[in-house]
Amino acid sequence: MSRLSESVVRAMEILKGSDLAADYTVARLLEETYRRRSLDLSDLSPAEQAALVEGRAINVIPSASGLAEKITAAQAEGRSLVVKYGIDPTSPDVHLGHSVPIIIASRFQRMGHHVVFIIGDVTAKIGDPSGRSSERPPLTDADIAHNLSGYQQQVTPFIDFTRADLRFNGEWLNKVSLPELVGILAHVPVSMTLQRDDFRNRLAAGDGLSVAEFVYSVVMALDSVAITADVELGGVDQLLNLQMCRKVMEIREQTPEIIITTPLIEGTDGTGAKMSKSKGNYVGLSSSPDEIFGRVMSIPDHLIEPYLKQLTEWTDEEITTVTGRVADGTAHPMAVKRILAGEVTAALHGLKAAEAARAEFTARFSKRTFGEAQNLPAVSFQEHAETPLVTLLTQVLGFAASNSAARRVAAQNGLRLIAEGVDGEQHTTQLDEGSTQQALSALVGEAELTGEATFYLKAGRKIARIDV
Amino acid sequence: MSRLSESVVRAMEILKGSDLAADYTVARLLEETYRRRSLDLSDLSPAEQAALVEGRAINVIPSASGLAEKITAAQAEGRSLVVKYGIDPTSPDVHLGHSVPIIIASRFQRMGHHVVFIIGDVTAKIGDPSGRSSERPPLTDADIAHNLSGYQQQVTPFIDFTRADLRFNGEWLNKVSLPELVGILAHVPVSMTLQRDDFRNRLAAGDGLSVAEFVYSVVMALDSVAITADVELGGVDQLLNLQMCRKVMEIREQTPEIIITTPLIEGTDGTGAKMSKSKGNYVGLSSSPDEIFGRVMSIPDHLIEPYLKQLTEWTDEEITTVTGRVADGTAHPMAVKRILAGEVTAALHGLKAAEAARAEFTARFSKRTFGEAQNLPAVSFQEHAETPLVTLLTQVLGFAASNSAARRVAAQNGLRLIAEGVDGEQHTTQLDEGSTQQALSALVGEAELTGEATFYLKAGRKIARIDV
Numbered sequence: 001m002s003r004l005s006e007s008v009v010r011a012m013e014i015l016k017g018s019d020l021a022a023d024y025t026v027a028r029l030l031e032e033t034y035r036r037r038s039l040d041l042s043d044l045s046p047a048e049q050a051a052l053v054e055g056r057a058i059n060v061i062p063s064a065s066g067l068a069e070k071i072t073a074a075q076a077e078g079r080s081l082v083v084k085y086g087i088d089p090t091s092p093d094v095h096l097g098h099s100v101p102i103i104i105a106s107r108f109q110r111m112g113h114h115v116v117f118i119i120g121d122v123t124a125k126i127g128d129p130s131g132r133s134s135e136r137p138p139l140t141d142a143d144i145a146h147n148l149s150g151y152q153q154q155v156t157p158f159i160d161f162t163r164a165d166l167r168f169n170g171e172w173l174n175k176v177s178l179p180e181l182v183g184i185l186a187h188v189p190v191s192m193t194l195q196r197d198d199f200r201n202r203l204a205a206g207d208g209l210s211v212a213e214f215v216y217s218v219v220m221a222l223d224s225v226a227i228t229a230d231v232e233l234g235g236v237d238q239l240l241n242l243q244m245c246r247k248v249m250e251i252r253e254q255t256p257e258i259i260i261t262t263p264l265i266e267g268t269d270g271t272g273a274k275m276s277k278s279k280g281n282y283v284g285l286s287s288s289p290d291e292i293f294g295r296v297m298s299i300p301d302h303l304i305e306p307y308l309k310q311l312t313e314w315t316d317e318e319i320t321t322v323t324g325r326v327a328d329g330t331a332h333p334m335a336v337k338r339i340l341a342g343e344v345t346a347a348l349h350g351l352k353a354a355e356a357a358r359a360e361f362t363a364r365f366s367k368r369t370f371g372e373a374q375n376l377p378a379v380s381f382q383e384h385a386e387t388p389l390v391t392l393l394t395q396v397l398g399f400a401a402s403n404s405a406a407r408r409v410a411a412q413n414g415l416r417l418i419a420e421g422v423d424g425e426q427h428t429t430q431l432d433e434g435s436t437q438q439a440l441s442a443l444v445g446e447a448e449l450t451g452e453a454t455f456y457l458k459a460g461r462k463i464a465r466i467d468v
Numbered sequence: 469m470s471r472l473s474e475s476v477v478r479a480m481e482i483l484k485g486s487d488l489a490a491d492y493t494v495a496r497l498l499e500e501t502y503r504r505r506s507l508d509l510s511d512l513s514p515a516e517q518a519a520l521v522e523g524r525a526i527n528v529i530p531s532a533s534g535l536a537e538k539i540t541a542a543q544a545e546g547r548s549l550v551v552k553y554g555i556d557p558t559s560p561d562v563h564l565g566h567s568v569p570i571i572i573a574s575r576f577q578r579m580g581h582h583v584v585f586i587i588g589d590v591t592a593k594i595g596d597p598s599g600r601s602s603e604r605p606p607l608t609d610a611d612i613a614h615n616l617s618g619y620q621q622q623v624t625p626f627i628d629f630t631r632a633d634l635r636f637n638g639e640w641l642n643k644v645s646l647p648e649l650v651g652i653l654a655h656v657p658v659s660m661t662l663q664r665d666d667f668r669n670r671l672a673a674g675d676g677l678s679v680a681e682f683v684y685s686v687v688m689a690l691d692s693v694a695i696t697a698d699v700e701l702g703g704v705d706q707l708l709n710l711q712m713c714r715k716v717m718e719i720r721e722q723t724p725e726i727i728i729t730t731p732l733i734e735g736t737d738g739t740g741a742k743m744s745k746s747k748g749n750y751v752g753l754s755s756s757p758d759e760i761f762g763r764v765m766s767i768p769d770h771l772i773e774p775y776l777k778q779l780t781e782w783t784d785e786e787i788t789t790v791t792g793r794v795a796d797g798t799a800h801p802m803a804v805k806r807i808l809a810g811e812v813t814a815a816l817h818g819l820k821a822a823e824a825a826r827a828e829f830t831a832r833f834s835k836r837t838f839g840e841a842q843n844l845p846a847v848s849f850q851e852h853a854e855t856p857l858v859t860l861l862t863q864v865l866g867f868a869a870s871n872s873a874a875r876r877v878a879a880q881n882g883l884r885l886i887a888e889g890v891d892g893e894q895h896t897t898q899l900d901e902g903s904t905q906q907a908l909s910a911l912v913g914e915a916e917l918t919g920e921a922t923f924y925l926k927a928g929r930k931i932a933r934i935d936v
Contacts, residue, residue, distance in 0.1 A: 122647055126654065170647075178644040179590050182687060186594060186680035190671060193679060203658060211661060211683060212654035218679065219650065 002043045004052075007036055008315050015321045021335040026342060027355060034346045034354075036313035037158070042112040046071035049111045053104055055316060056309060058236045059261040061243070067258050070230060071111075081113040084229040084257065086169075086220060088120035089147035090139060094154045095282040096344065097275035100262045100310045101233040106158045108231065115164040117155075118223045119148060122173040126216045154285040157348050172226040173219065181218075187251045188218055188244070196240055217241040221248035229257040236261040265310050270300035289349045290375065293357035294461075296341035301333040304340055312343045338362075364463060370420050370456050378465045379457070385441040389415075389431070392440060392457070399459040406459070407433050414460040417443055419453040427453075440466070470511045472520075475504055476783050483789045489803040494810060495823060502814045502822075504781035505626070510580040514539035517579045521572055523784060524777060526704045527729040529711070535726050538698060549581040552697040552725065554637075554688060556588035557615035558607060562622045563750040564812065565743035568730045568778045569701040574626045576699070583632040585623075586691045587616060590641040594680045594687065622753040625816050640694040641687065649686075655719045656686055656712070664708055685709040689716035697725040704729040733778050738768035757817045758843060761825035764809035769801040772808055780811045838888050838924050838931065846933040847925070853909040857883075857899070860908060860925070867927040874927070875901050882928040885911055887921040895921070908934070 001009075011032045018025040044052065050068035054060050060067060074081050085105050087098075109115045124139050124147075139147075152161060193214055194200060202209045217240065224232060224245040234242050239261050246256035264274040267281025275282045283295045299307065308319050322339075325331035338358060346354035360375060370376065379396055393399045393406040400406035409415050415431040435443060444455055444466065455466040469477075479500045486493040512520065518536040522528050528535060542549050553573050555566075577583045592607050592615075607615075620629060661682055662668060670677045685708065692700060692713040702710050707729050714724035732742040735749025743750045751763045767775065776787050790807075793799035806826060814822035828843065838844065847864055861867045861874040868874035877883050883899040903911060912923060912934065923934040 122650075125647070126650055173646050176646040178641050178646070178649050178687065178690075179593070179638075181646050181649065182590075182594055182680050182683065185683060186678050188679045190667075190677045190679055190682055191674065194671070199658075203662070206659065209658040210654050211656045211658055211686065212650050214658055214682070215650065215653060215679060219646065222646075 020331040041110040061259045081230040083108040084232040086118040088124035092147045094285045117166045121168045121170045217244035221245040289353040289357040293341045381468045386439045390436040399462045416458040418456040488799040509578040529727045549698040551576040552700040554586040556592040560615045562753045570626045585634045589636045589638045685712035689713040757821040757825040760813045761809045849936045858904040867930045884926040886924040
């Protein structure tokens with residue numbers, strides 16, 4: 001029995017029989033599954049390794065059995081596979097969506113293979129136009145350096161960089177000559193590049209598709225040639241780019257790499273849009289534990305299962321057990337979501353931070369008292385007694401971006417004044433749109449104030465304590 | 469009055485008043501017009517220079533006045549224009565069609581500008597696909613060296629290579645790095661490349677258009693950047709490529725060159741197809757004087773005017789005069805064609821060779837005796853008395869490509885046995901299809917043979933002497 005199987009046995013025991021809302025149970029469970037993120041998987045057979053990868057992939061091309069054979073052949077040669085993951089540092093922030101293929105990279109690393117991160121300092125200047133409807137301005141060297149600076153740190157929770165390579169593709173691409181590139185382009189049919197829907201759409205729309213974007217995939221394929229990649233990982237939106245890598249390796253008479261694509265996870269808003277920074281429906285890898293926990297808690301229930309699949313080391317068996325318990329009513333979806341939020345927070349900040357975030361979240365958003373919450377922002381009554389509520393929300397607390405946004409929260413019944421007694425009993429006053437113009441003193445004066453109660457101001461999901 | 473104008477005055481005198489079929493007249497005329505091929509044109513004003521170029525061009529972009537201004541500006545700077553003409557050595561033979569832009573290059577050279585021939589040793593390996601419906605196999609270095617070896621010699625009659633540059637684009641293209649090329653491609657819209665009908669057609673047909681062909685025009689545009697061209701010449705089929713040169717020079721912040729395109733001349737067969745080696749309707753620059761003269765004589769009358777325009781240094785005034793004389797019946801088209809054939813032959817082999825070719829042609833194909841023809845192939849009667857006629861025509865003389873082709877010539881009344889007496893009197897026997905199976909002795913025996921006659925075998929326009 002492999003180390004992974006042993007862990008699954010222990011976790012299944014918890015998952016099947018315990019109260020998944022109980023703090024103690026969850027702590028034990030997370031401890032078990034969190035440990036898997038650094039579990040040595042080298043005791044898995046080639047077929048088990050391939051299965052562990054395929055189970056979370058959309059494509060394994062040419063096949064998972066081909067991957068198993070490649071692992072077997074490499075073992076016979078006494079070497080590990082070279083696993084490529086390329087990133088173009090086109091944005092300073094990495095989010096959970098980016099971590100999906102990186103988690104697969106982490107599995108390869110723990111299975112004993114060699115992960116090479118390729119930083120596309122040259123390709124970033126071309127800009128892969130996937131999913132964009134128009135051209136992106138080319139990045140400067142300063143942009144790239146800035147974007148890259150945080151990248152490694154943000155990805156470190158998933159990858160042991162002491163055992164992985166981090167290489168810049170300028171290292172070889174700057175040395176490629178025009179005749180060499182053109183010699184490769186001579187074997188690449190235009191039809192292969194025009195398979196991309198976004199290219200065809202932009203051409204049809206008369207949009208400024210540049211010839212550089214057209215050759216992008218060939219250029220990034222040279223990375224695979226340079227490191228003689230055995231395997232490449234990427235989001236499924238990279239499928240055509242990855243197939244070009246296989247094509248170019250063939251042109252250069254190398255064995256084409258096996259390509260593995262992973263799903264694009266949906267954003268936290270649950271609208272079906274993929275997670276992206278521009279849509280604001282993302283969880284940043286550099287966010288604080290509380291932010292991460294809260295963001296994951298905000299997802300709709302139907303995303304619990306795909307998030308468990310793509311963001312944790314849970315097996316299908318474990319996920320099926322949990323969803324079964326939700327279905328038969330022995331576990332509440334909210335409880336499972338808390339476990340998921342703990343998983344994600346632990347992955348990025350460790351178990352203790354995850355537990356603290358869980359407690360904080362519970363205190364803040366559950367039926368517990370606000371008094372238990374540690375990190376609430378506070379506003380001084382003495383200082384702001386005469387400040388209009390709208391100013392408090394926008395300028396002092398930053399709970400609303402503008403006066404109109406503050407009024408909108410009120411109009412949607414999201415603005416409340418809550419008095420909490422020492423016994424935890426709460427008295428809530430819903431504030432209407434008009435009250436945003438009133439001063440704090442007028443509002444608190446209206447409430448039934450006793451010396452023993454603490455006042456809280458709640459705007460949407462944001463809460464602040466009023467220190468009298 | 470410029471040197472050219474003086475020459476025109478002298479030629480016009482001949483063209484207007486003389487018998488254009490008379491050998492003496494033609495010799496005087498050719499001497500005058502042939503001399504123009506090396507006439508110093510530097511006494512022309514910038515406007516006259518531009519007009520001399522524009523008069524034989526299809527496009528002058530942005531304009532002929534722009535060209536005149538550029539010449540004026542260069543003169544003010546004390547420099548001459550850099551005039552680019554690029555060739556990819558994709559074929560060992562150059563024909564009259566290729567000479568059309570080269571004749572314009574020659575004019576630039578004689579106007580005092582600096583002509584740079586760019587030999588596309590790198591671009592030849594991509595292969596510009598103009599007018600081809602499918603991909604050409606890439607050329608090897610050996611192909612290129614072979615193709616190039618004859619090129620300079622074949623073009624030498626038009627260009628003084630002691631004053632022109634001959635440069636290989638590998639000199640700079642081999643040094644262009646991938647990021648540099650891609651940086652330029654980023655500013656080139658795909659739509660500009662897709663303007664080519666042949667690209668669009670091949671894409672629509674699912675034909676294997678390669679990405680290398682797609683970037684060809686950008687690569688050849690780097691030649692203009694490398695030599696900072698002021699002017700570029702090319703056939704009108706190169707228009708889109710030349711426009712890319714302007715675009716890329718702009719991207720590289722150079723003043724875009726002026727582009728000048730020349731017509732594609734029709735093939736000698738007069739079917740309207742452009743002159744091309746694959747169609748066999750061409751006049752090779754390396755052909756013998758007799759071949760050149762004969763080939764030009766074979767063109768239909770309607771090509772006389774365009775050939776005079778594109779292949780000689782005649783002015784519009786002179787051409788109009790000649791065509792006027794044909795129209796009013798004071799000159800026979802055949803006489804003008806002989807002048808044209810003399811012009812072309814003289815251009816490539818000099819005046820004396822042109823005169824000899826004219827005499828030879830007259831002897832062979834006119835009403836003169838065959839005995840005056842110098843270079844007729846001969847077949848020995850003693851050796852081939854028993855050889856069937858068909859074998860003589862195919863294997864011995866090479867007058868027909870196959871037995872069926874030989875029979876076809878007979879069926880079309882093109883096969884004749886001609887006995888010519890010492891007095892020049894000819895007795896012709898038309899041979900029918902059946903006689904192709906007969907032996908030479910049977911045919912000659914049937915003819916009225918006297919010891920004084922010489923026998924000739926005529927198959928279509930080809931003639932051989934039978935040596936008894």
